[in-house]
Amino acid sequence: MPLVEIANLSLSFAGLRALSNVSFAVETGEIIGLIGPNGAGKSTLLNCISRIYMPDHGTIRFQDRDLNSRTASEVAAEGIRRTFQNLELFREATVRENVALGLIYRYRTSLLAELFALPSARDNQRGALKEADQIVAEMGLSEWANVLVAELPYGSQKLVELARAMAGHPKLLLLDEPAAGMNREESRRVAETVRRLRDHKGITVLLIEHDMRVVMTVCDRIVVLDHGEKIAEGTPAEIRRSPAVVKAYLGDA
Numbered sequence: 001m002p003l004v005e006i007a008n009l010s011l012s013f014a015g016l017r018a019l020s021n022v023s024f025a026v027e028t029g030e031i032i033g034l035i036g037p038n039g040a041g042k043s044t045l046l047n048c049i050s051r052i053y054m055p056d057h058g059t060i061r062f063q064d065r066d067l068n069s070r071t072a073s074e075v076a077a078e079g080i081r082r083t084f085q086n087l088e089l090f091r092e093a094t095v096r097e098n099v100a101l102g103l104i105y106r107y108r109t110s111l112l113a114e115l116f117a118l119p120s121a122r123d124n125q126r127g128a129l130k131e132a133d134q135i136v137a138e139m140g141l142s143e144w145a146n147v148l149v150a151e152l153p154y155g156s157q158k159l160v161e162l163a164r165a166m167a168g169h170p171k172l173l174l175l176d177e178p179a180a181g182m183n184r185e186e187s188r189r190v191a192e193t194v195r196r197l198r199d200h201k202g203i204t205v206l207l208i209e210h211d212m213r214v215v216m217t218v219c220d221r222i223v224v225l226d227h228g229e230k231i232a233e234g235t236p237a238e239i240r241r242s243p244a245v246v247k248a249y250l251g252d253a
């Protein structure tokens with residue numbers, strides 16, 4: 001049984017088909033790439049899985065249960081965590097505070113208030129920050145633990161978001177362009193990190209990325225979207241040779 005099963009997913013925005021009858025499955029422990037030109041529907045698909053968007057048609061099953069009736073926070077609590085194409089961090093909070101917020105469904109739900117306000121909840125707060133520090137260290141961010149996110153370079157902020165997602169002990173990690181805006185060395189590190197999370201923690205990853213070096217080195221399988229439709233699916237080697245994929249990227253020119 002696949003961990004995720006997407007069947008006939010469609011979603012339109014004011015008549016524009018962002019997703020059109022998309023189906024594919026993700027096996028447990030797989031790193032699956034989701035690629036395609038700008039506007040292909042990649043982020044929209046991720047937003048459907050994490051319940052930010054409600055599809056018009058089709059189903060998404062996670063661990064053989066239908067996600068359509070679930071809320072975004074229920075889905076997060078079940079172990080689906082994500083990062084955003086345009087970072088959604090608390091810029092005026094520190095790195096460790098941002099990562100601690102990722103623990104929210106594992107500590108009491110009032111953690112958010114506790115972290116920033118109530119002195120009476122100090123034990124819980126300490127526990128969360130200690131666990132956050134551990135994740136910050138695992139992600140190689142210790143030297144910035146007490147730095148405000150706003151003061152970090154963009155590439156490091158992307159890693160903070162990944163660390164926050166990891167704080168949720170995810171079964172499924174949804175990454176929307178984790179290497180965007182990074183130089184070659186930084187994106188190589190992101191690829192290594194994604195691979196390590198899968199190899200050592202068994203996390204299943206759905207990865208949107210334009211950096212083909214990252215996609216081709218890290219993904220077991222790739223799904224290609226173009227204008228909301230799935231135009232190809234296969235191993236990196238198969239995708240590289242696919243005429244439909246070459247055409248989608250280069251156009252008819």
Ligand SMILES: Nc1ncnc2c1ncn2[C@@H]1O[C@H](COP(=O)(O)OP(=O)(O)OP(=O)(O)O)[C@@H](O)[C@H]1O
Pocket residue numbers: 013016017018036037038039040041042043044045085
């Ligand atoms: N909330 C929204 N309202 C209206 N249109 C939207 C919305 N979200 C996405 N779209 C449209 O749906 C289409 C697919 O967008 P999406 O963001 O999923 O593309 P993408 O593959 O992630 O592209 P990129 O590589 O540029 O991030 C685009 O035409 C986009 O303008």
Ligand SMILES: [Mg+2]
Pocket residue numbers: 042043044085176
């Ligand atoms: Mg996108």
